[in-house]
Amino acid sequence: MKFSFKNDYSEGCHPRILEALAKYNSDQQPGYGEDEYSKKAKEIIRTEIQSPSSDIYFVSGGTQANLIVISSILKPYQCVISAATGHILNNETGAIEATGHKILGVEKADGKLSPSDIIPVLEAHRNIPHQVMPKLVYISNSTELGTVYSKKELQELSVFCKEQDLLLFMDGARLGQAITSENNDLELKDIAELTDVFYLGGTKNGALFGEAVIINSTELKQDFAFNIKQKGALLAKGRVLGIQFLELMTGNLYFDLAHKANQQAMKIKKFMKNSGVEFLSETYTNQIFPVLNHELINKLSENFEFYIWKKIDDSYSAIRLITSWNTSDEAVELFIEAVKKRIK
């Protein structure tokens, strides 16, 4: 059996979550998110993000969160601006367009958006009413390329969006990993303050599934539950999501798991850097993109699974390695050993 570095959702969930599910299993609770576990979990998150008036909803996955949030915000003629690498643009089978909205993509090597990326998009969409109206900026943190936003970057983006009457939405499928990255200076409370809506990802950080959508903008809160139900995303046993987030948010588990995932990636990165390996981008989370020669890639493929991300030239390609809350020290060491043997 090869060890897989393909993604951070290859295993089940952190054992404490299974224990909690078992512990509360026989209790009767109201359905559709009205259970007491969901209520408690939301209270803890509100405290954690220091935003007592935020509304919180649990949904099953990232694509679901993205399509519900975006379709609930936009009027039919409004559209989203995203980095060209944005998950919504190329990895969700047109889920956003299926709700009626165009996504305008901006090419960025680091997968992050800044005001200077957005200005030309706004300028190119002034032919009223013949073009869609940009209204929402979608960002991911950490991004699909493993990079993170600094506090300064997010502040500038937030100020710009307010000036331009744009809303700001952060896809936080890997927000735990962003927050616990060694070069991160953002706190959850900053994100609650600087975005209109964001989510805390569970699926890629130790839950069986689940994302906590957090709505900070008063305007967006109204009737949000209708959107969740209409898109088929309101679990009858909402308790399953509530219990998972209750457990993750208790005793720092959520951040411990994300930190562990980052650490394992950083160990591999550090070793490779010291061995002279180059990287496609400079990341400090649980995704790394080392550029290796094809012979080494083939050799590693015998014992490990990972994606070949991008061909560089006839001899070299970048691969993507993702570590998770459950990647063992042993797996990391075996991988490092396997490289070491070949690199010398």
Added chain:
Amino acid sequence: MKFSFKNDYSEGCHPRILEALAKYNSDQQPGYGEDEYSKKAKEIIRTEIQSPSSDIYFVSGGTQANLIVISSILKPYQCVISAATGHILNNETGAIEATGHKILGVEKADGKLSPSDIIPVLEAHRNIPHQVMPKLVYISNSTELGTVYSKKELQELSVFCKEQDLLLFMDGARLGQAITSENNDLELKDIAELTDVFYLGGTKNGALFGEAVIINSTELKQDFAFNIKQKGALLAKGRVLGIQFLELMTGNLYFDLAHKANQQAMKIKKFMKNSGVEFLSETYTNQIFPVLNHELINKLSENFEFYIWKKIDDSYSAIRLITSWNTSDEAVELFIEAVKKRIK
């Protein structure tokens, strides 16, 4: 704490499911339903329904199953015919219309559709192209009123649909309860043969969540996975659904749980019938609708939770009692006792 007869999703899941989740927790598996548990569970279901060529997909809940199936089948101008009590008509926040399709409702006291119910709908929609084109018949089994389809009824409906070039879709959120009802004569293989698509409900029969969508019609199979992903219904950890259905379909658990739910309702029904209580409809599954006087209803409400379904007159109303795989004999007896004291 009052005991709740409000629905069949008040508790967690059958303990065997939690055990199975724990047992496989550390194994690495591919995402998005490609895991080996999902594959095995599908194989078992195909055997159980004696339909080796059916395609099977697991999704999280009933509304999700309904909207994905219906929107994947219909062309923009085509519509669904449903009993007026159909879940899609009145309990899913317009989920079907949100995908662009009208639902034509037919009033039926027992919640079931027959050819004679559908013919007038077809006749009323002949003004081409000024009206929607009926294309899909949606039925529930057991229905939202607890009734079940006989084999003869389903056969007649199936033949009629084929003659009329209509597709037939069975919402099986409570199919276990229908199949194990004491007056059922349908087998799963009949349903696989007589419908174009149906689903086996897990959420209301002992799973944490999950429905197994089973596509029998060759025409509908093509590219179905795209629809699931686009609607945000493809879980990264598809294993969570696979493991649950693998466990439910092993050793008859799925049917044992449904049978248990039915039995508990039938005990209450039998006692009440013997005591002279009338019922809104004659049901043999886990939903019963006794007509009680308001004094008794108020008294029962002190110790039990249930919905008041329909006011009959100034003195009487029908209530809805739902039992589940987890309704204890003790709860049933306590309820019967409570009624007994008052009815004399």
Added chain:
Amino acid sequence: MKFSFKNDYSEGCHPRILEALAKYNSDQQPGYGEDEYSKKAKEIIRTEIQSPSSDIYFVSGGTQANLIVISSILKPYQCVISAATGHILNNETGAIEATGHKILGVEKADGKLSPSDIIPVLEAHRNIPHQVMPKLVYISNSTELGTVYSKKELQELSVFCKEQDLLLFMDGARLGQAITSENNDLELKDIAELTDVFYLGGTKNGALFGEAVIINSTELKQDFAFNIKQKGALLAKGRVLGIQFLELMTGNLYFDLAHKANQQAMKIKKFMKNSGVEFLSETYTNQIFPVLNHELINKLSENFEFYIWKKIDDSYSAIRLITSWNTSDEAVELFIEAVKKRIK
């Protein structure tokens, strides 16, 4: 060639419109409704309805007007309430549902909605968030059955809608005929005051095509043009619509044409009433529904075209006769003669 009483759009347009099109034909004008004819026509309409701040847009037809207005107003989970006879419910191929919104129909013999019709619909939709949220009341004037709203009725409906936070939209495909009906007491200024949005129909009142959508509610005005363009309804040569409405609104032509249409129907009605014929409903506009024996209907069919509306019993059916701005006195007299010969 049989004379047709099937509808009010069987002929071209009033000759003055063709003359105006010819007169302005060579002038260069900006496209997309920015032409001077459209501007002038809108100014005249604003004066006529005594609502200087209303926004006005010209679109090509009624279904187009309905789908653009409704889809621009409602959030994804909101729905429309309509009389069951409403054009949007049964005669527009699911155009409203295709934009994602459910229509709740209310059975009414006269095709008109009052607060007491709407209250039970609101009460039946309180199961938040499992049901759609009623937000818009759609009425037609004159209705699909030829009836008209009195000032008192519209006032009561308007007050009720405001109290219930509902918006009020009047389909005015035959608003000219309503306004010029002999038992009408509504003025255009009342309608502008009492509705959030309505339209003045041209297609069924002497134009080649075109409806003037009039938005009174400030909230609905914002960015409305985007919706028109997105639905493919913004004519490049908007001048064609502008010129037609400019002509219709000049010198009372619009109302003269509608009055003429009504008069011709009333002549036939008066004669038939005097001859003892009964009617399906009491109408005072250009649609009448006399109940005739089948022998007479067959005889009339030899020389006239009309729809058989509703079978009453084995001997009698109601037919629908529609007159238009262009129905000649001669055609009316021939029809009356044909009936006269047979009735007595």
Added chain:
Amino acid sequence: MKFSFKNDYSEGCHPRILEALAKYNSDQQPGYGEDEYSKKAKEIIRTEIQSPSSDIYFVSGGTQANLIVISSILKPYQCVISAATGHILNNETGAIEATGHKILGVEKADGKLSPSDIIPVLEAHRNIPHQVMPKLVYISNSTELGTVYSKKELQELSVFCKEQDLLLFMDGARLGQAITSENNDLELKDIAELTDVFYLGGTKNGALFGEAVIINSTELKQDFAFNIKQKGALLAKGRVLGIQFLELMTGNLYFDLAHKANQQAMKIKKFMKNSGVEFLSETYTNQIFPVLNHELINKLSENFEFYIWKKIDDSYSAIRLITSWNTSDEAVELFIEAVKKRIK
């Protein structure tokens, strides 16, 4: 009054169309495109394109044609491939996405697509089912940049699409201009043979409005009328479209008008070329894009209207000049004179 070279829809229509509208004005005809003028016009078009089995529908404009055709062809998860300059991508307010479908844009300097442009798009969309499925290729002829497809180019594209199970749709808003271009070698019958669906534009070639959608693929024909009605595009007085196309298709008028438009642009182009002016692209239809210095542009703006298309550098910009069936020799000469004086 400045003469406008801004577009080809600044004036009314060719006088013969107005005469025809007047001539048939009093005749009663069935509604919704069942009139005899529409039938005759379709028969003539079928003869002209040598495709007796093609289905033909008249709609009001290009955006309407595009959104109806595309939404009727694609399943929810399928998408369109278009040149980045395609009208549907950037000039229709997200009309295509509003029907649920993504458009994949390909950057092309000449606005035309070839197999080699499409191959990389197909290759980048193989991650099933996480990405949309390319299914339709959208091309314009003449393109938004005034260029035209050669017979060889269209043949290669057609063969490629068939091989790849892609459908081919030609936006013919300016198809008359393409066909009558001096370097065109395509005939209408070739287009009927090589595309699955295309349209003949009237709006930009002398009609008041109207496009003739021509469906060649048997598979696409089924029930197409429903889509037209549902999108609000079925005119009650379909005769208005029928009469226009009947007139345009009689006695070569359609092609004469397009040829005239091309000729006027070519006169200006020829003069400018001889004077040493460079052009943004080499076009042979009624759109030209000369690159002029800003001083000259300002001077010309005093007497003529046109769009500034693209800034080249601090001294030069490309402007867009569009001529029409109604651009007089006098206007062309005045413009040439104005340039001549300045260029010398």
